[in-house]
Amino acid sequence: MVLAVQDPSxxxxxxQELRSRAEIDRSCQGPVTLFVAxxxxxxxxxxxxxxxxxxxxxxxxxxxxxxxxTFGRVRPAHLNTVIYGWAAMVGIAAMLWLQTRxxxxxxxxxxxxxxxxxLWNLAVAAGTVAILAGHGTGVEWIEFPVxxxxxLALLFGAVGLVSFYTFARRPPGHIYVTQWxxxxxxxxxxxxxxxxxxxxxLGGATGVVQGSANWWxxxxxxxxxxxxxxxxxxxxxxxxxxxxxxxxxxxxxxGFWSLALFYNWAGTHHLVGGPLPAxxxxxxxxxxxxxxxxxxxxxxxxxxxMVGHFHMLRTSPTLRFVVFGGMSYTLVSFQGSLQALRxxxxxxxxTHYTVAHAHLxxxxxxxxxxxxxxxxxxxxxxxxxxxxxxxxxxxFWGSALGIALYWGGLTWGGWLQGRMMNDxxxxxxxxxxxxxxxxxxxxxxxxLMTIGxxxxxxxxxxxLAGAREPARAPGPTLLGRPRGEREINxxxxx
Amino acid sequence: MNRxxxxxxxxxxxxxxxxxxxxxxxxxxxxxxxxxxxxxxNLYPQPRTEFEEAGRRVYIAMGCVYCHSQQVRxxxxxxxxxxxxxxxxxxxxxxLYDQPHQLGTMRTGPDLVNIGSRQSDDNWHYQHLYDxxxxxxxxxxxxxxxxxxxxxxxxxxxxxxxxxxxxxxxxAENEYLLxxxxxxxxxxxLKSMRHDYAVPEAQP
Numbered sequence: 001m002v003l004a005v006q007d008p009s010x011x012x013x014x015x016q017e018l019r020s021r022a023e024i025d026r027s028c029q030g031p032v033t034l035f036v037a038x039x040x041x042x043x044x045x046x047x048x049x050x051x052x053x054x055x056x057x058x059x060x061x062x063x064x065x066x067x068x069x070t071f072g073r074v075r076p077a078h079l080n081t082v083i084y085g086w087a088a089m090v091g092i093a094a095m096l097w098l099q100t101r102x103x104x105x106x107x108x109x110x111x112x113x114x115x116x117x118x119l120w121n122l123a124v125a126a127g128t129v130a131i132l133a134g135h136g137t138g139v140e141w142i143e144f145p146v147x148x149x150x151x152l153a154l155l156f157g158a159v160g161l162v163s164f165y166t167f168a169r170r171p172p173g174h175i176y177v178t179q180w181x182x183x184x185x186x187x188x189x190x191x192x193x194x195x196x197x198x199x200x201x202l203g204g205a206t207g208v209v210q211g212s213a214n215w216w217x218x219x220x221x222x223x224x225x226x227x228x229x230x231x232x233x234x235x236x237x238x239x240x241x242x243x244x245x246x247x248x249x250x251x252x253x254x255g256f257w258s259l260a261l262f263y264n265w266a267g268t269h270h271l272v273g274g275p276l277p278a279x280x281x282x283x284x285x286x287x288x289x290x291x292x293x294x295x296x297x298x299x300x301x302x303x304x305x306m307v308g309h310f311h312m313l314r315t316s317p318t319l320r321f322v323v324f325g326g327m328s329y330t331l332v333s334f335q336g337s338l339q340a341l342r343x344x345x346x347x348x349x350x351t352h353y354t355v356a357h358a359h360l361x362x363x364x365x366x367x368x369x370x371x372x373x374x375x376x377x378x379x380x381x382x383x384x385x386x387x388x389x390x391x392x393x394x395x396f397w398g399s400a401l402g403i404a405l406y407w408g409g410l411t412w413g414g415w416l417q418g419r420m421m422n423d424x425x426x427x428x429x430x431x432x433x434x435x436x437x438x439x440x441x442x443x444x445x446x447x448l449m450t451i452g453x454x455x456x457x458x459x460x461x462x463x464l465a466g467a468r469e470p471a472r473a474p475g476p477t478l479l480g481r482p483r484g485e486r487e488i489n490x491x492x493x494x
Numbered sequence: 495m496n497r498x499x500x501x502x503x504x505x506x507x508x509x510x511x512x513x514x515x516x517x518x519x520x521x522x523x524x525x526x527x528x529x530x531x532x533x534x535x536n537l538y539p540q541p542r543t544e545f546e547e548a549g550r551r552v553y554i555a556m557g558c559v560y561c562h563s564q565q566v567r568x569x570x571x572x573x574x575x576x577x578x579x580x581x582x583x584x585x586x587x588x589x590l591y592d593q594p595h596q597l598g599t600m601r602t603g604p605d606l607v608n609i610g611s612r613q614s615d616d617n618w619h620y621q622h623l624y625d626x627x628x629x630x631x632x633x634x635x636x637x638x639x640x641x642x643x644x645x646x647x648x649x650x651x652x653x654x655x656x657x658x659x660x661x662x663x664x665x666a667e668n669e670y671l672l673x674x675x676x677x678x679x680x681x682x683x684l685k686s687m688r689h690d691y692a693v694p695e696a697q698p
Contacts, residue, residue, distance in 0.1 A: 057602070060626075060634045067640045072557015138554030139594045180501060187505045195513055199521075200594055207589035209521045211597045216516040224509065260505060264512030270599055273567035275584040280520050346572055350563055350601035421601065424576030428604050429632045436634070 020104065025380040027106035028097050031113035033381055033464060035093035036374055038121050040453075040460050042085025047450045049078035054446050058439040068132045076143040077131045083221065084144070084152060085124045087362060089117070090370045091229040092159055095182050097377050098236055099163045102179050103170035109162050116155050123151045139200055139210070141218035142193075146201050153193045160186040177252040181232030184260060188224035192217050208276050212268055215284075219267035222361055227263070227329075230369045231255075231298060234326045237369075237376055238305055241319045242312055247304035255297035262290040269340035272349055288340030295333035302326050315478040317392045321372030324400060328364035332357065347422060352435065352442075353414030356407045363449075364403045371399070371456065378463055379476065386477040387462045391455040393479060398452025406445035413438025527587050530693055538691040541591050542683070549683025552676045554596065556638065563598030564607040566689065578612065579605040581690055581698035588689045603635055610688040619681040620658045620673050628661060641677035645670055 053075040055062045063069045100107050107113070127144035130136060136143035144152070163186055167179070196217035199205040205213050235252070239245055246252060265287025268280050306323065313320050335357055339348055348354060375392070379385055386392060413435050420431045529537040542550065553559075566580030574580060584607055589595060598605075613619065621628045624642055626635040646668055647653060653670035665671060673681070690698055 056636065057634060060636050064636045065639055067556070067638075070556060070638070071636050072560050075560050076557060134555035136555070136557070137594060138557065138559055138596060140559070140599065175498065175501070183501060184505050187502065188509050191506075191509055191513075195517070199517055203593070205517065205521050206525050207527070207592055208586045208595065208597070209517065209524055210592075210595040212520050213517045214595065216513065220509075220512075257504070260508040264508055265515065268516055271597070273571050274565050274597060275586050275588065277520060277523060277586070280516065283515065342571075349572075350599065354599065421577075422573045424573040424578075428577070429630060432602075432634055433632050 021101070022380075024100050024104070024106050025097075025377075026383075027110070028100060028377075029381045031107065031110050031117060032093045032097050033378065034114055034117045035089050035096070036378065037460060037464055038117060039086050039088075039090035039093065039370075040457050042081050042089065042124065043453050044457055046078055046082035046086055047446070047453050049074050049081060051443070051446050051450060053078050054439070054443045058436045058443065067134060073132050073134065073136065076136050076140075077128050079141065080131060080143055081124065081128055082362070083141070084127070085121075087226055087366060087370070088152075088156075089120060090374065091185070091226060092120075092156075094229055094233050094370060094373045094377070095163060095185065096159070096166075097381075098178055098232065099166050099182055102176050102236070103167050104173070105166055105169045105171075108166055108169070112158070113162060116158055120152065120155050123148050123155070127152075137201060139214055141221060142196055142200065142214070146197055149193060149197050149201075153190050153197075156193070157190050160190065176236070177246065177256065178232040178236040180256050181228035181235070184228040184256075185225050185232075188220065188228075192220050192224065208274070211271055211274065212276060212280060215267040215270040217267070219270065220264065222366075223259075223263035223266060226362065226366045227259070230325065230366045231259075231329065233369050233373045234302060234322055234329075237318055237322045237372060238302060238326070240376070241316050241322075242306070242309040244305065244309070247301050251297045251301040255294045255301060258290070258297065259294035262287050262294065266291060266336075266340070269345065272340070272342055272345040285340045285342065289337050291333055291337050295330055295337075299326075299330040312482075314480045315482045317386070317389075317396070317477070317479055318372045318376040320396055320479065321368050321375065324396075325365050325367075325369030325372065328360060328368065332360040332365055335360065347415065347418035349418070351414040351418040351421070352410040352438065353418060356410035356414060359403065359410075360407050363399075364407065368399065368403075371395070374456075374460070378460065382463055384463050384466070385475075386459055388459065389477050389479055391459050392477065395452045395455040395459070396479075398448045398450075398455065402445045402448030402450075402452060404445075405448065406442055409438050409441035409445065413441075524586050527590060529590065530587070532691050538693070539588055539590055539689075542686055545679055546683045546686045549679035549681065549686075550596075552680040553683055554594075556680075558606070559596045559598045559600075561600055561602035561635070562604070562606045563601055564596050564605065564687070565598070566605060566607055574605060577604070580608045582696040584689050585693055585695045587693050587695065603633075606684070606687060608688050608690060610685045611690045614685055616681055616685070617659050619684055620671075620677065621660065623677060623680070624658070624671065625664070628664065638677075641674050641680070643672045643674060645672060 052063060052069065053071060056064070056071045056074065060071075067073070096107065096113065127148040130145050130148065131143050135145055137145065142149065163182065196213055199213035200210045235246060265283055268276070268284030269288045270284075272281055272285070274281070313323055338344055339354075339357060375386065417431055417435050420426045420434065529539055532538050566582070566584045567574045568583040569575050575582070588607075589597075618629055620642075622630065623638045625637050626633040642658070644665070647670055649668070654672075657670040657672060660671060692698055
């Protein structure tokens with residue numbers, strides 16, 4: 001199998017290449033920016049729900065007088081808006097754009113994709129209202145009512161077909177590693193989602209087997225849907241920004257296929273100690289521990305690609321977000337492998353430790369990579385530059401410090417919570433009281449992250465609405481002065 | 495194109511195999527499970543009444559699962575049994591009638607799978623749902639005032655028999671509280687939750 005180390009869009013005639021690349025980027029402008037803008041809107045709404053849920057955990061009286069806003073509804077509404085609204089929509093945007101770039105063809109069926117984006121928004125909105133109205137299914141990660149879920153699966157399938165068609169039109173050439181991951185996401189997600197609906201909501205599985213189906217699905221939403229998009233984007237963006245190919249072809253190969261083989265099996269570690277056959281749990285633990293292989297392969301590959309270019313983290317917004325995300329991927333995966341072990345899980349299960357871990361994955365890894373991807377994609381699609389380096393800095397530090405505090409506080413507090421819970425001499429309500437300061441730290445972290453999201457939204461808004469647009473900026477918006485270069489004087493550049 | 499086909503085949507193969515391993519084989523292993531006859535001659539687990547099943551839907555609609563698990567881990571694995579959350583570990587058979595499952599992954603509050611054997615007093619449950627701190631000082635569980643109807647007592651009348659008994663000072667002198675149907679169903683469901691019968695796989 002040929003897998004290119006070199007991005008295939010790097011061709012022989014650089015000027016011709018640049019022209020066609022600009023043409024490809026422009027062709028993405030309508031539908032892909034709509035997906036990005038919608039994703040950012042869901043991110044803001046999801047952040048609001050997150051703040052409400054977080055505050056309720058230490059101050060239960062907050063907004064507690066209406067069934068619509070009770071914790072048990074706001075929390076799943078948060079999860080589903082950030083996963084199916086933010087993460088999925090920004091992921092689809094990245095997938096579509098990466099596929100056109102790597103296939104070296106312009107985007108096909110833009111009107112169909114625009115319609116899909118609107119319908120997707122409609123479905124997520126309907127699902128969220130259903131959850132808040134008390135019609136959620138009560139099964140984690142698949143709370144949307146069945147019709148909404150089926151609609152999303154269908155729409156995602158249509159996006160997949162467009163992606164396949166784009167790929168089929170490509171001139172002969174290599175399949176870049178990013179495309180492997182994209183095909184993974186495209187083929188895995190609809191199967192997972194439909195199978196989960198069938199086995200859990202449509203009566204396919206009895207009793208506790210639904211639990212197994214639930215966590216097979218839910219863990220794979222991260223592992224086989226978001227992770228491939230995230231890792232695929234890192235594989236594209238790091239070489240692009242630093243201008244150097246991926247370190248090793250064989251490591252890419254090993255990383256992809258071991259992920260496909262092992263991540264699939266990891267889900268049942270969410271049921272350690274539960275009323276399921278012991279072998280089933282053991283399989284999940286083995287799958288989780290085997291994840292050391294793909295993660296180590298990808299981490300080494302990315303690190304050796306980056307070596308010598310870390311100084312660019314000072315200047316490039318994309319690189320800063322993407323490398324933060326890539327490093328978090330290593331961290332969250334190693335943590336996850338260890339957390340699956342029975343001895344660790346005995347303590348961490350049922351506590352805020354798990355919540356911290358989940359956010360390290362979806363936020364510190366996936367969302368940070370997607371932020372970086374948006375910082376790279378949008379200027380190329382719209383032909384405008386980001387209006388403010390300061391807002392990008394606020395976004396980065398809000399998100400980075402926010403998630404660090406979030407993870408640190410809940411990991412620490414959750415671990416102690418688990419230790420206390422396993423000591424029957426400690427009254428339960430003492431544990432509840434003990435966790436409250438840690439829950440406050442999470443709310444504070446949430447404020448920081450939300451500030452970052454608002455800065456991000458303002459930037460995206462300005463770029464798309466064209467407000468205060470430096471139409472012909474002297475160059476890309478950088479976070480600092482590149483090494484060995486003097487400050488560009490805007491007057492001189494014009 | 496051939497290589498692309500191999501890529502697609504590998505991707506599809508890996509996920510189908512995992513769904514067989516983690517979903518279909520367990521289903522094949524467990525779908526024949528049946529209730530067992532206990533010493534009292536009854537079959538356990540017992541199917542829920544319609545009223546209790548409606549209460550389970552309220553439990554789901556209120557999102558109780560996000561803070562309460564429904565599973566007792568085995569002895570010497572955690573302290574579930576020592577905490578009094580059950581007398582034996584939960585087994586697959588206990589969940590025969592659960593659709594959809596509510597096993598849960600979080601214990602912001604205690605496990606509830608045996609709440610029926612721990613707390614059988616309706617009035618306690620109503621007070622706890624109306625304001626958790628009435629029964630459990632320091633609890634961070636949300637209040638569920640919307641599951642109750644507050645009524646004003648006409649002068650000289652006594653509250654009806656089904657009014658919830660409240661500690662003094664919670665309601666005004668001339669007020670009383672009635673549970674809505676949702677609350678009655680929810681409490682019926684909570685009281686039905688018990689894994690305290692003997693099964694061949696685990697003894698209490």
